[in-house]
Amino acid sequence: MNRSPLWEQIDIHGACDVSIVGISKHAGKTTVLGRLIADAKEERRCLGVASIGLDGERVDSLSGIPKPAIWVPEGTLFATAIKSHGHNHAPVRWLEPAGISSPLGEVWIGQTQEEGPIELVGVRQLAHLLSLRKSFHELGADYVLFDGALSRMIAVSPEVADGVILASGAAVGNVDQVVRETLDAVQKLTVAVADAEVTAWVRKHWQPTGDVTNGAEISAETDGAPERIVYCHGAVTDETVLRWMGSSAPVWLIGRDPTCLFVSRETWRVFLRAGHHLQVLDRAPLIGVAINPSSPFGEPLDRHQLLAKMKAKIAVPVWDVMD
Amino acid sequence: MNDLRHIRPYGDTWDDGKVQMSFSLPVPYGEEAKEAARQYVAKLGLLEPQVVHAMDLGEEMTFFVLYAKATHAIDFTTIKVPKVESPVMDFYEINQFIKDHIGRKVVVVGACTGTDAHTVGIDAIMNMKGYAGEYGLERYPEIDAYNMGSQVSNAALIRKAKEVNADAILVSQVVTQKDVHLPNLTELVDMLEAEGLRQRLVVICGGPRLNHEVALELGYDAGFGSGTLAPDVASFIVHEMVKRQTSKF
Numbered sequence: 160m161n162r163s164p165l166w167e168q169i170d171i172h173g174a175c176d177v178s179i180v181g182i183s184k185h186a187g188k189t190t191v192l193g194r195l196i197a198d199a200k201e202e203r204r205c206l207g208v209a210s211i212g213l214d215g216e217r218v219d220s221l222s223g224i225p226k227p228a229i230w231v232p233e234g235t236l237f238a239t240a241i242k243s244h245g246h247n248h249a250p251v252r253w254l255e256p257a258g259i260s261s262p263l264g265e266v267w268i269g270q271t272q273e274e275g276p277i278e279l280v281g282v283r284q285l286a287h288l289l290s291l292r293k294s295f296h297e298l299g300a301d302y303v304l305f306d307g308a309l310s311r312m313i314a315v316s317p318e319v320a321d322g323v324i325l326a327s328g329a330a331v332g333n334v335d336q337v338v339r340e341t342l343d344a345v346q347k348l349t350v351a352v353a354d355a356e357v358t359a360w361v362r363k364h365w366q367p368t369g370d371v372t373n374g375a376e377i378s379a380e381t382d383g384a385p386e387r388i389v390y391c392h393g394a395v396t397d398e399t400v401l402r403w404m405g406s407s408a409p410v411w412l413i414g415r416d417p418t419c420l421f422v423s424r425e426t427w428r429v430f431l432r433a434g435h436h437l438q439v440l441d442r443a444p445l446i447g448v449a450i451n452p453s454s455p456f457g458e459p460l461d462r463h464q465l466l467a468k469m470k471a472k473i474a475v476p477v478w479d480v481m482d
Numbered sequence: 483m484n485d486l487r488h489i490r491p492y493g494d495t496w497d498d499g500k501v502q503m504s505f506s507l508p509v510p511y512g513e514e515a516k517e518a519a520r521q522y523v524a525k526l527g528l529l530e531p532q533v534v535h536a537m538d539l540g541e542e543m544t545f546f547v548l549y550a551k552a553t554h555a556i557d558f559t560t561i562k563v564p565k566v567e568s569p570v571m572d573f574y575e576i577n578q579f580i581k582d583h584i585g586r587k588v589v590v591v592g593a594c595t596g597t598d599a600h601t602v603g604i605d606a607i608m609n610m611k612g613y614a615g616e617y618g619l620e621r622y623p624e625i626d627a628y629n630m631g632s633q634v635s636n637a638a639l640i641r642k643a644k645e646v647n648a649d650a651i652l653v654s655q656v657v658t659q660k661d662v663h664l665p666n667l668t669e670l671v672d673m674l675e676a677e678g679l680r681q682r683l684v685v686i687c688g689g690p691r692l693n694h695e696v697a698l699e700l701g702y703d704a705g706f707g708s709g710t711l712a713p714d715v716a717s718f719i720v721h722e723m724v725k726r727q728t729s730k731f
Contacts, residue, residue, distance in 0.1 A: 243562065308701060313672050
């Protein structure tokens, strides 16, 4: 049996909780999820699956474009708003409420009793993912897969994922546009992790005092060296970066993890060129980039050209999931 | 017999599938233009396209109205539209509900974010005078409402929410061409997560192309479309706040 290239990379990283995020809507996240599920079945891996958006509905709620269904084998654990699970879905045994309410009703954790299609809906927050991951493992899942929504990056938080797959596809434009958008996302997902010394300094000086202090900054000039470390616990935006841009001494601007970085391409570039650094305390490894040359809005891209350009510029494995 | 599993449009007679559509084509007015419109509608999969009105718009553009026959049917029994389950209360009931169940003023911050300068939606919900005979949230004695207006950045909205210790955020997005509203709406929820605020805020979006299903996909708690009035939004906020006092999330 041929080993699945996606699972092979996941195993190399020793990841158990994998988040799939996309550079845009229709980037092919659900296709990647479907592929991982199908390959996992071959290798008899027990999965827990949830989506931070809305997955498995036949037609996209935003654009009306048909979406791929999520087809899972028997024994798959998943979380969804119980009311959205209809008679045309896989037969399921409902195990426990997830404690999440939604406009579509209460979210429950279920386990499929036969193979079939499922819908994933109702999960919206990082806190929901954290709670579900714990429940899935307790209920016997070997691996947990989280599907992101649109271009939301929250699922890559190292709190929930120990591996990330980026889906990138023709929905954002031509080959060069897709490559550029993908590189931006890759830059964010593979941002440098601060060294032990800087991390130790942050851990020593950062005193969380309740959730209201999130978003606060601490900074100090390092002893003896003409440098400054700035730790920003919440969102690092263009505004944050511009505040330190003019500093004559090099600034090490440290964010919590990639989900906290909201810095535009241009600002990031100028900041680095000014001799400063943008790093994070922690991040989940980027396992690979899955490309999807087909677009719901028009002609597909040249997949060979797209693959070649991506592979030339991206250090992690790049796959065409349709292969 | 009305078979709800196979529903087709009703024109002149039962189940005839007749639809009317209107559009413009960038071609000069004339018989060729009408034929182009007919062929276009046929290409959409509709039968018997009939141009019943064509008008010269000038600038080599023509406007058409056509009738045609649709062959597809849909199964009405499988349709599910998420709705807010909590009951909609009126102005007086909402204020009383806040006094009885929350015991302090509810703080709501609203804005049109990004480049959107169309405040008609957020104003209808928030302004003192309200809309269609319903007062806006600013009029509610038990609600502190802050309407930040238009073209507000996500960072500025979050700053305000922190400053006034908001319970709920309302974001209005009226301009949706090329889906410009989507990255903007998703950035806001991800920023709220980064700031550690997501869990304690009721986050709502509103606009002509938004509904609860879209809101769920975007990571919002609810999404209100056209025709929504202040009591719909306020009822959801206060019920959601009370629900959260007792639930895990």
